[in-house]
Each structure stands twice: as C-alpha cells, then as structure tokens.
Amino acid sequence: MNRTTVNRVLLAVIGAVLLIGALLVLVGGFDVYHRLAVTPPSWWPLISPHQPVLSTASRTRWRDRGWWWPAVVAGFALLVVLSVCWLAAQLRRPEPAEIELPTHGTPGLRLRLRGPALSRAVQEAALHLPEVTAARVRLLGHPHLARRRARLRAQLLLKPGSDPSAAVVAFQRGPLTYAYGAVGGELPLELRLQVASSAGEPPALERRARRRRAKERRREPRVV
C-alpha cells in the first residue's frame, strides 16, 4: 500500500469514528428514538436525553480490575506510536535514492543512477524546450523499492499562449526519451503544465491583475 492509500484509509476511519460518535450523541440528545418509537437494543449507548455523556459509573466500571490501568496505558501508548509513525511518513519525501540500471548480463557489474541526478538531467533538458520557461522535475517512488515503482513527475511553466498538447509531445520526444534511454526502460510520467499569463495588462484592471499575478507567482514552479 502506498502512502496515498494509507492516508486516505486512516482519514476515512477517523472521520467515520468521529461522525458515528457525534451522531449517537445528537440522536440521543434530540430524543429521536422516542419520537420515532424505535426501541434500540439494550446494549445501545446514549439513548435518553436525560442521561450524562459519560457517567462516573461507566467511566470507573473496570477501574478496580488489575488489567485496567495497564490496558489503558498500553492503548494510549499504541496510539502515540502509531500517530508518530503516521506523522513521520508525511514528513518523508517519497523519493528513491537511486535506480538500478540494466547491465545486459555483464557479470559482477552493478550500475546505479542517483535519483536527483536523473531528475536534474530531465529538468535541464526540459528547460531547453522553446516554450518552457521554468521546470521542476522529481523522481517519485519508494526509497527502498528502487526501480519497480519509480515514476517521474514534471511541472513545467509554459510561455504565454503556448500550446499545451504540443508541449506534452515535445516533452515526451525530448527529455522523457532521454530519461528512458538513461534508465533502459520506461518510467511512468506525471506531467503538470502551467501557463504564464501575458505581461502588460491595461490600467483599468491593473490592480486586480497585480493581485492575480501575485497569486500565480506563488503557484509557479521554482527552478532549483
């Protein structure tokens, strides 16, 4: 499972827990069961609007058992450990350090290409395309599963009025083909295009345009 799937599953689980808990409180608080003449099963929590959210009796029900405090502490400790792992996974850049290159059966030879070297080379090649003014290229994938799931993400800023489809074709024929040649195989590509707005707006719209340009500048790819 990749990071996107893990994140989305965990967000869905936490969201569902929060939603279900809150709905139980709301349904009990507005006395919906009574109004709809529904009798929930006996173990159903939070039925009557006159009951407390968490009574002292149910909070301290198992407090005198020997396993209670160890279980509570272990549960919270597990939550702390899991959330630290989850947080750490967000801070890591999913970038493979190096890519294994094919050696065509030469014995005793292992060739490796550093990931940043490849992305830098693709970026340089992209900047040589006539319609590209800025480019940012990253190699994505799992740091340890080097070649298998590596993919290339490129973000290009095109000149005002360029043709995005032509830029895609130019990128595939140029920089991407060089990258395939270097790696000796195909790399999945994710290409993101931006287009610069034309300079020199008329004075009537200048203020709005300046604000918009400032917004765009914030979104422009930075050239490293």
Add this chain to the structure above:
Amino acid sequence: MGSEAQAPPHRRLRSPRTRASALVALAVLAASGVLLYDAVSEWTGHHPGSWRHWLADQLATRHLDSAWVLAGAAVVASLGVWLLVLALGPGERRWLPLRQAPDTVVDRLGVAALLEWRVCAEPMVASARVRVGRRRARVTVHGSADFDRAGVVLNEELDRIGLVRRPDLKVRGRRARHRPHRQ
C-alpha cells in the same frame, strides 16, 4: 473518463493528502500523548490533572440535551464529514486532465491565462477577465469588440487546449467606457 473506447484512461490526479494527514496525526498524537501522561501518572499513584478532573465532571453531569453537548457533537460530526470528504474525494482540483496523454494535466490558472491571451489578441478588446472552474469557464470581455466572434475564438482556443472534460464557456461582453488600450 476516456470518451473513446480505445483511448487510454485519463484519471484525475489523486492528492496524497499529506498535509491533512499530518494535521490529523499531530492532533491524535497530542491528544493521546496527554491522556497517556495522565493515565501513567494516575496508575503510579499520583493525582490526575485538574483538567481531567474537570472534564470527567463535565461529562458526568452534562446531559445529552445540554446545548454545549449538542453543539460539541455537531462540531465533531462536521469534522468527521470533512475528514470523510478528504478521504474519498480526489482532490487536486487545481489541475485539469489533458486529452493528449494520460496523467497529463494543466493548471486552471494556466487555462485562464491561455484564454485571456487569445481573446486579448482580438481587435478592439481592451481587456478580459477569465475565471476557469472545473465545469464552467466565465470570460468577461471589456472593449468594443465583436463579442460573438470573441466567443467563437475562445471556443477554438478551448478545443486547442484539449481538456478531457471541456468546461462550458460563458462569454459576457462589457462595452469599454474608455478608448481600448490595445489596437
């Protein structure tokens, strides 16, 4: 979303939800860390923090129909809905897929810039304001140009860009009160 049978699949980008996950993880970490500290201190025979005493007291005395409880539950429910939307929605609403190749997208501001560039090149167009959404593109043309012609030109430009899901174009014309800036 490919319209032709043998066309490659044009998926929308799916956001990895890094920032939202980091925030939620941080919140879970903070809450469980404080509770862990408190549980350990009570287990080892210390007194629980006064905040927890207050919290337990509130939970035990406030009834379900109390306004505070209901308001809190409503807030938590909307938070849960928001997290579910984040988990299920694709995100990356800023990028529109291109027909040219799979996993190729163009920025909505970029589409707006192209439309603006194209319509401003028309004669007697003083300026144009373009807003591109995922379903609709609204263009307001200022000037004394032929606005029907501007609409045709903008449609051509949208076809040239080649989006998988072409937004509907709405063109509005505004007569310029001043002399057009560009000839």
